[in-house]
Amino acid sequence: MQDGRKRVVISNVSPQIEAGQYPAKGVVEEGIVLSADVFSDGHDVVRASVLIKHESEQQWQELPMEFVINDRWEVYWRPEQPGFYQFQVQGWIDHFTTWKKGLVKKYDAHQDIAVELEIGVALVQEVLSLANPQDKPLLDQWIEAIKAVEDPAQAMPLVLSDALSRALNLVKQEALTTRSPSVYPLEIERKKAGFSAWYELFPRSAAAEPGKHGTFKDVKKLVPMVAKMGFDTLYFPPIHPIGELKRKGKNNSLTPSPTDPGSPWAIGNRLGGHKAIHPELGTLKDFRDLIKEAKKFNIELAMDIAYQCAPDHPYVKEHPQWFVWRPDGTVQYAENPPKKYEDILPFNFETDDWENLWQELKSVIDYWIEQGIRVFRIDNPHTKAFAFWEWMIREVRKVHPEVLFLAEAFTRPRVMEKLAKIGFNQSYTYFTWRNTKWEFEQYLTELTQTDLQYYFRPNFWPNTPDILPHHLVVGGENAHIMRLILAATMSSNYGLYGPVYEYGVNTPHPGKEEYTDNEKYEIKHWNWEQYSRTREIITLVNKIRRENPALQATRNIRFTDTDNEQIICYTKTEPATANAVIVAVNLDVHNTQGGHIKVPLHQLGLHPDQPYLVRDMLSGEKYRWRGEYNYVQLNPYEMPAHIFKVEPYNQ
């Protein structure tokens, strides 16, 4: 039986993901609230603190918690070091403060406090050995002073002494201190996990000359442009040899011409598989050079890892046991009956040889880490075993905690959530299919105000090579600009697939939510010098994101009222820099919309009666506002949004 004298109970520790089975996530320099219900029987004063420890540390650090409301205690913690942490909540009865409060009330009610003072001396003597050694003289002195008091009234300043309270603040009897039932894990990641802007392009379309297959050397020439637009992550579809057997032609046809390049997601041929480079893109050296070049511009390369094989991938012959074989001796291709995907073979995660399969798949990641890659976009993780991801990501990040994985899972909510819990650092989302104000508010509130905020880190994409949403088709350039601003200001991680985006390419494949003449199946040629209004605004928005810490977090978003359903308005704030941003967006891409937005004054630290300045970082215009409700008017043909920085008004 444990010590029955422990009277404090601790429940509902937060954050905890599935009872501590998975770590809650944070990023360096972004505050996170650690909280719990802490209380005792009776009316004694309770105290609580968090014990926290980085994996590299031996000693627990103690963070005093503050009482909030309804037995809830919390501490705002701003991690500086990335890595795995553990934390535990502890609580204890503060007999000294309990005594002090009772004494004061008795004194105020003119009751005799002589015996109470004796009790206080006994209390302090009892904990003397537990206090910080440097506080011992203070405590000894206090005891002597109380003993010397002749009139109890003289004792009151001593009883109320702040120095004494401070000295006894975290003093507790170990035997009577309760700890939360578990130690909970936290995973603190590097800044980029929480703040990134991705640009996706097909290297094979990067050639300056029409009709030529683009190379890594061609991409190298585009890096300054990507950097100028303000992106920090340059992401390529798979760069491996492309299967020749069952290769798909233009528009996913089953009848390719001999010159069709095939889909980069049909990985592997006689020249190699997941650790090889498609020869027409260049050499491994070219690729490593490109990584270095990008680094000079503060850009990281992100690789696409699709764990699947073309029928001529070397694995099929070398490791036939990793695939499913049919009674007729053929290998099982991917299918979703009656649909067939004959150019793709899935791995069989139920193979008896699963351990070797797992090791080999992990070795693919290790190989590219060796080449300098630290960011992976994982294709369709929801069609591979969860247990594999959990193991692989943990093993990789044990050695390389700076490596990030983005889950490309457009599937059911519980599946997307689980992938995030088991280790993916960022996740694609339903942003692409949210359109109305109500939909955005619901979705972002779910992402940022529920437990999802602690493990599911959204990455908002207005388009991908697989998805040309309807609103980009009917809304044209205005829609492209509006969706870009929403993605980049709602979510601190976002990305887009270009340059179709900047140039407003938006012809759908008939009956599908996809681009026609899709770059997945053919080489394109782009005139990168061509002017694009969208690109100009992307550049501006990325600059605003870099200059405003409030836009470098996601869970700080708060929606605020507007009196026009077509205008959505939200704020973001960052306490450490006192940065506050208000974003108002016109969701109607065809018409000018005007309306009042409610500025949440208290939340932004503004006074109801004082004017304040809002500076629109898109237009450069300044407005002097006062009070809660203020008018905005947004013309989608000029600029569909305000991104206001809120500043004090100095005359």
Add this chain to the structure above:
Amino acid sequence: MQDGRKRVVISNVSPQIEAGQYPAKGVVEEGIVLSADVFSDGHDVVRASVLIKHESEQQWQELPMEFVINDRWEVYWRPEQPGFYQFQVQGWIDHFTTWKKGLVKKYDAHQDIAVELEIGVALVQEVLSLANPQDKPLLDQWIEAIKAVEDPAQAMPLVLSDALSRALNLVKQEALTTRSPSVYPLEIERKKAGFSAWYELFPRSAAAEPGKHGTFKDVKKLVPMVAKMGFDTLYFPPIHPIGELKRKGKNNSLTPSPTDPGSPWAIGNRLGGHKAIHPELGTLKDFRDLIKEAKKFNIELAMDIAYQCAPDHPYVKEHPQWFVWRPDGTVQYAENPPKKYEDILPFNFETDDWENLWQELKSVIDYWIEQGIRVFRIDNPHTKAFAFWEWMIREVRKVHPEVLFLAEAFTRPRVMEKLAKIGFNQSYTYFTWRNTKWEFEQYLTELTQTDLQYYFRPNFWPNTPDILPHHLVVGGENAHIMRLILAATMSSNYGLYGPVYEYGVNTPHPGKEEYTDNEKYEIKHWNWEQYSRTREIITLVNKIRRENPALQATRNIRFTDTDNEQIICYTKTEPATANAVIVAVNLDVHNTQGGHIKVPLHQLGLHPDQPYLVRDMLSGEKYRWRGEYNYVQLNPYEMPAHIFKVEPYNQ
């Protein structure tokens, strides 16, 4: 490393209280839904079941779960045996059904299925040894039949055979089956834990003759009346010797007269403590006789256990170490500075001798169990250590699972919740202070639609000797009747303190929410024969509760719309008996109110176009209704409520 081929994941198992630390509660013959998120990577068909086991059983029982929505699976389980259970959720890939679905789609798309049939045969052969032995001939036969097929079309009826699906329903490969991370506890209690009507009276006021101290023998004569009113639990304030030192007088005064009987909660004097009986009430034999007599009327006696002592309680001398002693040599009485409760000494739960204290306190319960008591109302449990309750209740219920504890904790939400989690079977609530329709809907929804439904079992009291709420003071008899109906129909457990309730005694102590001339401090005399309209309605309501299983549960309450804020309306249903009740109550005790109530037809199994019968079990009147909205009118001077039984309309 565990077997990596397990592809199914299981999350969010429900019910679970603090990750399985405490059991979720149920009662026999009341269905409870066991559920979980169960899913796999990819598109294979998943299956799930619950493994459940009573503490007395060796073998797990398997309950197949059904898919609900969004990867949620559930099974409705109706326990028959009380006791502790454990359950676990398991999930597996159903390769057979996956194959069947694919095959059907391919067949429908006119694709060749010859190889698919071979795969099916291989699949069934593989699991042959895992199937129920009695199904083996069927499976063998099926394999032969498929092999014999000449035209694939002939195979389709075999593929779709229900018998085959049934035979393979729960067949799974153990190595590939995933189990939920924990085994979760469930505590199934006897019917009374979930359905009870309590009547509280002071035995010392039970004498037939005015001015005499009532006895257990006097109470014995009242038992038939309590039974006639329809109560099943008769609860007394503490029956132990009452402290003589620092005894309180009438209205809690510090200056008692020598004849004042004192508060029964000031327990113990030279004649004994918690295991003794106040001599003026009678002997232990009288008490045991009363228990037996009550049993004849299906009434259980509930005892009040208040773990605190009068200054002359024998414990103070026998076990001084269980109390706090002050430097001046006096014992510490209860106080909430500057208030003093000098007639009450609290136990010191931080005493070094805590183990002996715990054992002694438990022995009090054991003693009264030996005398025949099975229901305890615990006074102020929130001022005694949580760890003690958790240990004591578990130890007692291990031997006597039929023993029930009601927590009298009127305190903060987290504290009340914790007491319920750690073992209390029923709990007092905030019902007494909920007044408006919105307040009731919010509160009952919280109690019955959140996790509280699994561990916090409400017991609604319109009054207690400590609480005379304002609405009973200003609302008189009408308010007493209205609150009684609300308590008894919203909560399946309820109680009241009489006979002040039936006789509408409602003079408050000035400035307090308490009865003046409180029975806690003086002996009353009642004329039990006097007519009471309130008692007539109590009798009727208790009869209706006994006759309608829907009113014998609490978590089945569902509120429905009304177009008058003064009329609250809710339904309760019980699937096993198809019992459906609609309650409509006028919350205005002064005026007749009318309005439309919305009958939730779908929920009650009614057809939108067919008439149905609602029979008011209070008035006996019947109405033929049709459609959703129907008019009610309620006069608080006649009857403030309808309690309708919904029945099919047979011409």
